[in-house]
Amino acid sequence: MSDTVTYRPPIFSLQRVWTLASSTFTQLVRMKTFYFLAVFAVLVIAASNLNLLYTPVQQLKVIRETSLGAMSIFSWLFAISATAVLIPRDLEDRTLYTILSKPVPRLEYLVGKLMGVLLVIGVALALMYAFFSVILYFQEYRIISNEMAHMAQNPRYTDQDRASEAAMIAAYGPDLNLLIAVLAVFLKSAVLAAVAMLVSTFASSSLFTIIISTVIFLIGHFHKMATDFWVVEQQGGMITRILGEILVLVIPDFQIFNIADSVSGGQTVSLNLVTQMSALALMYVAIFTIASWFLFSDKEF
């Protein structure tokens, strides 16, 4: 028995996870990742000024589509590349030696890194969401007042016509559904980052991680198709079917997070779907983190 350890330190400390996460956040921010926000702002402003050919509703739709599309691309690109680079870099720079020779369990290290990446994505998405909501709000206001002025000149339109036109346009303004769509983008990239982390614990290089994660990401969009094909209809030979079932089991279904398209089209989303989506994402992240932990705790440096 040792008498030097006078207290029993916690095996898992949220404070240490937070230290690692915030350091990762700082690292990524100082890598100038937020420059993407400037690109995003330019994109959104450009999209909102491209109004020559469109009907009022279409104008707002273009802003919604462009913004959500850009947010989605940023998120998945960042989730894969940042996660794929971070851990190998710590290893190469031997920063890992000094971190793991402190009382830091390997699980905490992984969770901290993942949280750092997600923190950057979360903050970036929040900023982008805020920016494009403001743009959308002003555009909605401008378009409605233009439209009203236009309709006022024409005696054919009744007050009721005008009110319903305004309401129709307003349905494409900033709303809760957009926020939900952004949440879906975030959840999707969280799952993707967890996948990339798992791959990076056994990959030999960042490039390998990026390629494999991207492939998994793409396959994950055909999840339902694959399930129907291999599992439900029992198609294909024995071996392909077993392989298919394993794939379906291992690869997360990314399609379920794809509500951005319907949302930018103005559809509403049920609260039920939101909770379902969040629960599923949480489950995927947990499973992939635990799997990464198993591989990572056997790793030698």
Added chain:
Amino acid sequence: MSSPAVEVDNLTKIFSLSLRRDYLVAVQNLSFTVAAGEVYGLIGPNGSGKSTTMKVILGLMKATRGSTRIFGLDSRDVRSRHQVGFLPENPYFYKHLTGKETLHFYGKLCGLKKRDRNERCAELLALVDLEDAADRRLGGYSKGMLQRIGLAQAIIQRPQLVILDEPTAGVDPSGSRKIRDLIFQLKEDGVAVILCSHLLEQVQEVCDRVAIMQKGKMLREGALNELIAIEDEVELVMKNLPPDLQAQIEKLVNDDAQAQMVRAGHPRTTLERLFLSETEGEEGSAHE
């Protein structure tokens, strides 16, 4: 009774190389103990398994066979690392952090509270002479500066054991002397130190005990004084010895049946000499 700072028990570490069924025995049946408060030198030629041994002690690598313990706790237990500070060879830290932020980062990982951390960081920055560079990012640090911030990081939580892998590599002579003084200071504070260095003079100066490794095996181990003492020789150190008296002494010795004059002059059996004779003696090429 408190447990020894480090116990290495029959440690063997084998690396399997690439895809071929090739393997490399980096450490073989190594055993040693470092008592609390002792300064222990681990020396050996390049590739003799010193860094590997340290990594196993720190839980960065798994022992193939045998075990290692820190203050009685198995190295595989995370809690064993509460009392350790480690400076790896050629350390490299997060380039995006400043010197001060780096120390805070490691302090937080060790669970230091804010007030304590602030105090400790200021103290350590002064100790390693990096106060001026405290707010500069490590990306712009020189090799010796990185080494020094690494040293500060290693002792941030006042550990009872400090493991230093070539702490003086790339450090200028005055910095190197400072590191030596720091080790003395640690010793005074009752901190155990494992020092791995190729600067044998320094090892000789600071270490209580020394182990010489070669090809993963322990060649010699023991208290430094005993290791470098030559049992069947007696050293007479004289000052202002006139040449004729010296001639008389030599004559007296030569007249004796058993006694024999080995050499006269300025005798100094050093760790360096021992090291060379031990490690080269294996190859059978050296003499003396």
